[in-house]
Amino acid sequence: MxxxxxxxxxxxxxxxxxxxxxxxxxxxxxxxxxxxxxxxxxxxxxxxxxxxxxxxAPQKKATVDGEEEAIAMIKSHVEGNRVMLYMKGNPSMPMCGFSARVVDVLKKEGADFSSVNVLDYPAIREGVKKFSEWPTIPQLYVNGEFIGGCDIITAMHESGELKEVLEEEK
Amino acid sequence: MGIEEEIQEKVAKALEAEHVACTDISGGSSCDGGYKLELIVVSPKFEGVALLKRHRMVNEILQEDMSKIHALTMKTWTPAQYESKK
Missing domain, CATH: 1.10.20 (Histone, subunit A)
Known part of the structure; x- marks a missing residue:
């Protein structure tokens, strides 16, 4: 382990x-x-x-150069982490209201999730928008699939749809 | 013409929307600069279309405006859904 x-x-x-x-x-x-x-x-x-x-040497600030590398990395993130969130800031200190709202919803759902702070990685920040063809951050992925941004996550949480998605077995 | 009207007109035309309302909610807490907008679209074209796809339809229409917009929050309803929200 x-x-x-x-x-x-x-x-x-x-x-x-x-x-x-x-x-x-x-x-x-x-x-x-x-x-x-x-x-x-x-x-x-x-x-x-x-x-x-x-x-x-400190590993956390690993640099990501180039769009191709960023997109390959995002692909491996979303495939390797069942619930993956791209956000501004981190879950304990979100740097944007929209990211904060998604973190809040995931906590309410009781979901375990992994996250990347895109403010630390400009190439990921741009790459993830290309990857999903979605123009904004935050972005939530479950089982490798793009689920949506803040509005969609909020609406799905309210309708109960998000719970179903999060409970789906891989 | 302000960006709100511009967006309203574009979306109304492209989606044959029954109702479009775009509001600037930038006031105060902007993290990046740029507009923060709220958009409500009621269109029969959303009938039978999943939420993600509806948002994608709107995003596509606003593609060239996106560089000026920091955040766009939207509600995409069918006429029936809009009726039940009233």
Missing amino acids: LSNALRRCSTRSSLILGVSRTAVRSSLVAAANNNSHLVAVGTNPRFLSSDSHDDF
Whole structure:
């Protein structure tokens, strides 16, 4: 499980903020501690160098260049995360009223979801609009399918349709 | 002509809408600048069309205006739905 979490974090989807983020972070810390221990007792010459290895560089602000790469990444996000939200800000601090409303609805539905803060990733922000042919953020995807923006999510929540979509098995 | 009237006219024409109302709700809390608009469209063309598709129909009509609009919130109703909301 630890190695799974690690692998997930070290791949290019590391910009996703999942609901289980705390768990992932603590396993990362544990792993980092293990690693530094290994380096300290080993004979690896890197131990003597003043530069730290790339592996230890912060991963969160991974850059995404180019539209193609962004769209490929979005495709892997929406296929790999059952409920995926592209939003401004993060779920605990949305930076736009519309994003805030969708987060609120998902919480009311009791849904676990992953999110990307598009304000951190301009290429994703533009890419996701092309990907769904939808002009605005937030955007919600369930089981790889684009569901809608704020208005649609709100209306579907009120009609009970969203619950059905969220409960659908993959 | 303000952007609201422009949009109303465009949407009314393209969707043969019975009722279109576009309101500027930009006041105060804009995150990005640009217009924040609220749009209500009542059109028989929405009959039997899913919500996402209805919104897409409107987005398509407003494609070239979208660069000026920061946020567009809309209600897309069939005449029957509109009647029941009144």
